[in-house]
Amino acid sequence: MAQKTPEQINEDLLRPLSGTSGRYLIVLAFLAGIVIAALCSFFWQVYAGLGVSGLRSPVFWGFYITNFVFWIGLSHAGTLISAILRLANATWRRPVTRCAEVITVFALSIGATFPVIHLGRPWLAFWLFPYPSERGIWPNIRSPLLWDFFAINTYLISSVTFLLLPMLPDLALVRDRAAGWKKKVYSVLALGWTGTPKQWNRLERAMHIMAIAVIPVAVSVHSIVSWDFAMAPVPMWHSTIFAPYFVAGAIFSGIAALILAMACLRKFLHLEEYLLPIHFENLGKLLLVMSLLWFYFVFAERLTAWYGNDPSEMTVFWVTQTGSFSPLFWLMVLCNFVIPFPLLAIKKTRTILGTSIASVTVVIGMWLERYLIIVPSLSHKYLPYSWGTYRPTWVELTITAGTFAAMVMLYMIFSKLVPIISIWELKVGLREEAHPAPALAPSHTQPNEVGAD
Amino acid sequence: MAHQWGMVIDLDRCTGCAACVVACHAENNISTVGEDQAARGRAKHWIRVERYYEGEFPDVRVKFMPVLCQQCDAAPCEPVCPTFASYHTIEGLNGQVYNRCIGTRYCANACPYNVRFFNFYNPEWDKPLNLQLNPDVSVRSVGIMEKCTFCVQRIKASEIQAEAEKRAVKDGEIQPACVQSCSPHAMVFGDLSDPQSEVSRLARSSRGTKLLGELGTQPKVTYLQRESWHGAENA
Amino acid sequence: MERRDFLKISAATGAVAALEGCGNPDHQLIRFVPEEDMLPGLATWKPSICTLCPAGCGMLVRVMQGEAEVVRNGQLGILKMGLPKKLEGNPAHPISHGRLCPRGQAGLQVTYHPDRIKTPLARSGPRGSGQFQEITWDEAMKQLLSHLTALQTSNEQGKIGFLTSPLRGQRKTIVHGFAAALKAAPPIEFAFLASRTIQEANAWSFGSDALPTVDLSHSNYLISFGADFLGTWNSPVAQSVGYGHMRNGRTGQPGKFVQVESRISQTGASADEWIPSQPGMDGVFALSLAHVILSEKLGTAGAAGHAGALIAGWSEGLPDYAPAAVEKQIGVPAATISRIAREAAANAPAVALIGDGPAAHTNGFFNALAVNALNAVLGSVGKPGGIVFSPVWTSQSGKPGAAEGKKDGESSVRTLAEQIHATPDSVKVLLVDGANPVFATPMAWRVREAFEKVPFIASFGSFIDETTVLADLILPDHSPLESWLDDSPESGSTKTVASLAPPAMQPLHNTRSMPDVLLDLAHQLGGPVAAALPWKTYDDALKIAFSSLQKQKGSVSATDADDFWTKVKDQGGWWSAEDKSVSLAAGKIPAAAVKNTAPQFDGSPDQFPFHFLPFASQLCYDGSLAHLPWMQESPDPLSTVMWGTWVEMNPRTAEKLAIKQGDTIEVASQHGSLRAPALIAPGIAPDVIAMPIGQGHTNFTRYASGRGANPISILAPMVESGTGSLAWAATRVKISHISEGKIVMFGASLTDASPELKHR
Amino acid sequence: MSRSNLGLKRCLRVTVFLGMIILVLSLLDRTSPAQDTAPPPQTMTQSSPIFTPAHRTVMDAVREFFGSRQKPVQPIAYTHKVHLANGMQCTDCHVGVDRGPDARIPSVNFCMTCHQVIATDKPEIKKLAAYRARGEDIPWQRVYGFLPSAHVKFNHAPHIRAGVDCAQCHGDMTKQTVAVRMVDHTMGFCVQCHREKNVSVDCVACHY
């Protein structure tokens, strides 16, 4: 990274916050349109009943739960990557962490709405909350859906704070430059941050603890999401491999989303000097590892089902392998392994463009994977008499499109309000390059030779 | 010990006439959903007569199997419901509390027998068909899961009647609509906790099997398998 | 209805309803003073009779208090009245034994049907357009009376036609009495599934012109030639109860059930052994069985008595029916024939049945006689475990006796149609009650065109169906639950049964019961007609008729007439105390012994390669119940099809013609063609195409109109040689693939047959 | 706010309840009392296609969600006080309350058996006679009743047989003129009484 004075860094990173170009507004309006369409179709579904969707007996879960698992999976990348990189003190993490945390927060908030969207009577969703009502009724702690409720809320709180805390210094920076009502807003947001060493010290320590805490929460959330399926005695669901399989899938799709986000930021916000090919290189390697891990899990699950030869499991196995779902299945394997593996393995193709293409296919592949876990198993359960195929309707398609549009829209709005790359971490990184810190031991353990009295 | 209601279905006698299906519709206010909803797999039949063909022409055998909620003792649909809409009653039934159901439909996915049906639209009876609705059974609204309840309204009515007459419920006094309408007497209903009851006697028969018993759901419905005829050609 | 304008309507009604609904009396409909004093929430069980098929099962109706929106003297209001909620079999009734079939359970929807005719209607548009305007009862009676008196004055009473469904009991007495007194043409009773050929054969073989009562609970071996006795044939509920007992009701070994038909019917599905035979060859099959029994001395020729003697070559041991000889003809290996014969003889009591299918061929009469002979040689006629002819009580005879009196089947409508076509003004006034020949007759008979030529048609039907839509005047009858009912079924119980039931509820709409209307007409016509029908109302007639039963030994014993009447009403009828079967009188002696005549089929085998086998649907019966939502939505037991019809074919046939499950195919005979979705099922012979009767209504309430295709419409007008009734299984068809299609099934596709599936 | 000790079930409910007060959800507690007029008679005139919303109008849905209901307006100001004062019993009019699930409200004929003669000059009795003359029954409005979506099946007979007094659930009628809802039939009210008399509190006892 060319030697840049802190002043230049400030200039570069605050540039996106200034005016909004015409093109930006048009794209924003378009995305907002899709999101509004999704909202309208949801209210239509509440008004008319779940019949407007394509759901039926026996396939009671479809696009909505696929989206739910997909977006919760996408959100894991943010915290896991930024937390792990923070703990490992990888120097190249500095510009990447905030983009990742932002993906987490937005993906999670979108994913968390689906347990309400897919309900038959969404206006009673508050019954999940364990509030003491005079009827003496409490929700059922044994239900995986309630574990979801606790897990997702815990994860939402922790990932939102994991994003906001490192943003305080940058908000302070923006506060000082803003004027008028913007100044008031940012000063409120910055919580009066002044940058005294005490504050820095506490912030660093807090981030350190949060990084440690968020990783197990993230892993627990997605294993609980997988237990939604693993707890039900449905062929190809009721297996022990689901928790790690889903967590691996989550990280896999998360990294892909991160690469995509960074590629777009780099192109549209002209952050070429900050989001360097080295970042894409490293993330590409990470994506490669996860692709292999994902393939390993799929192979393991299929092997045990095939070898065990249980009739109902085999029905679902053959339906996805060669039956009516086989095109989707082979498309998924293509997107998740056949395309990304060579692209990422060969150094020459692991460029920004290469990793971006791989990530696009991985995102699509992972959405298909969630679909192929849910629908084939439900449509071919134990009694062949009541098998049934599932076709989504326009309501479900609009809402799914609405979620992707919402994600991009929120991301664009966020990058207009807050510097997408954390400036103070960049400066620290800059200074460390100038003269690297002494030993690897973290500094605060050194005795304070100065002023210790 | 509280009653443990159970049922025996003799597949040797069942002729697949589907009188039970229509009797259940009449007793439990199950709405018809019309052709295009039925085409989309939303028809509701709390009891259905499954038909399996075996063999190729000309030696073809047909098997009928009436399937309804098995009121399992270890029901996979009960622990997964977040609002206790599906739970196990004291009398061994799988209770479906319509007002607690928020429509997550997890129970229907967990049920290996596919005997749970969801009100995708608000049930509709063109007037005056609604005059036929049975006042003892609640009419479910949109967004609620429903399933066979072993005609719990008939069980309740007989128990209240027995209590009023200060006597125990006699074996065979309670007959769900399907058991009552079954001409070949293929279905028998009674209290499994009472060893002398006819349903307990039949449940102990050597022909008795449980549908998908290997899943550990401990269903309360015992199916008596068909006996193959092994008569002699000459006396 | 488009979604947008629905929203407007619902918003508008919503607003009105919201206002009107909130706890303020003057926003609600007025309430009428309740006529009955009932406790809300408590049910009372009233006896009734199921009239949806000729079996005549006794029922109990669960009546509870409810609020109905009714019109009383011109004003819409809410009336607290007793409303039937559930139908169940009457445990005391000797035919239903407390059970009902699926159609019986759906009787409620006939009463509460939204498209029921609520007031008398007069035609306001061109005939057949279905445009009617409401008129009062007085105007309707005046209009009908004027037509009748006009014909009386010009003494053309012979030109008054009366078309009804098969009648029994007092309703038959009144209808026939009215027609006779009016000197009109004798009433024609029409039903597609009238089993007329079997009754005629029984008259010849055993001297009893009725369907047999099958005592299955004692039989050990059952050979059924195409008889759907557990579904739609004869008395399904009584036979199902017996069948249940036969399976494992008795200690020891269950009885064996062999089904002989070219397509597995819903009954055949429960068989221990299904033998696919060539269509129309059941008679030959039966006689080859008899041949084995006679030749191996398992039974004596003389034992068969008159029924055997009828058959040519019987005394010589039926030489030309040796299994080896007829093997190819009937498509059943000789070894099977002799094995079945030996098993039947060894496991007495064995019984053989013949159903409507095999009797609906050109040689149907011969098939029926052959099966009767087989029964006779097996020694199961008139004995427990075999077939019995139960004595029938009619008010004229006063006491139970053998069933007799001329009965006409579906062919009678053919003669009526030909007569009208031949001499157009041969029928000036046609009264129609409960029959729908326009739907249930082949188009080749041109019944609809004949009816259109009749100047004035009055109908007593409750629904606008294909026949009633041609009517000029409709005087809607009560629904069965709202009217007095009586029935004396000819089969189903070894006892003599005379069911009787008062109305289970007050009439919902402005309808009047048909017998009361006839009695009213008779009194207004005066003269001989009034004299012939002296009773003031229908229940008077019943009371007088049933009083003759007081003397008989039966289920009701009472001191005086009134006490007897109330007891019979409460019990839902009277039945004889002990089982008395009719003694077998020698039937008609034919000119010459009956010889086997090969079945003829309409259409050449090369141009029309497939046999066309329509069969009665378990839910829609003969199409008269297609308008009930429960019947449309309950999955058909075998095909699991809902809300529609299907064409059943063998998987190999489908492969040959590249037809997949659910594809729309065209079935064409020489007399018409229809389109329906294909259903591929293993249980049907490769050269047979089967289709359920019941769907394909052009005009039958919102649930049945324009749904599916009607197989009867394309049938050839072939006629059974002996009795002249329609041979509806004697048509050959060809099928051609039209397009992809959709078939609404509750069960998964038939191809994924059973849980054990292919592995690896 | 540390939960120091395990404490009894009763104590947990009190502490947790106090802790939750601040949450906005306590507003929703009010929804739990299940009393509302039975749905006004279905007078959907047009032939209703398969699809109609659960409630006819959004206002209906909101009103039912919060359990609010209109005050019933009775057509005739019937005074329980006067009748009870004249020595009549509840079961004289509400016949069969000990045999069937519903306490029947008699028809106008039943009232007229006495009021043909007694107090025929009073305006209310004139209104009564006018109804009878027009052949109409009196359109009484429901005072008690459960939310239709609560699917509660209340059966009077077992309660009367168990010796539950009318006043326990309907308040002291001797002081009331037109019947007014004195006691809120909320689930808590019923469950508490069932627990005291250790009668089954199984969900299926009331909701089926």
Add this chain to the structure above:
Amino acid sequence: MNALRSAGVNRDNIVVMSDEPFEEYSFGHAEPSVAMPWLAVLGGLVGGTGGFLLARLTQVAYPIVTGGMPIVAPFPTAIVTYELTMLGAVLTTIVTLLITAKIPKWKQELYDPEVTRGKILIAVIDPADDARADLEDRLRNAGADEIKSTGRFSAI
């Protein structure tokens, strides 16, 4: 910084502000390091017991039999306990951060927007008047660019 301290300025009066954390110089007086990790663990424990009690007692308070499971099902209780432990830990870290670093007080008296330009501000709060000149030249020879006295004495 050492110069100022050696001038006897009390440690609490010196305020340092910068727009990036200078960990390695760790100048200024490090507060007694609050045991933040242990606080987090304590918070976790509190959250955990809360979760355990919530799970256990709600099941006991509303004892409904489902799926043949015991009333207090071990595994679900463990999962809920774990979730609330983590929630407790996270919330405590946030709360301790907010409390120890600063109650979000918005009235900021000693601040200079220049800090965000990459400069480091070292300020001395109300030094004794006489020592003002002495401190200024100490700062100057320590390389301070600019000295402002805004009622307070600060040097960038």
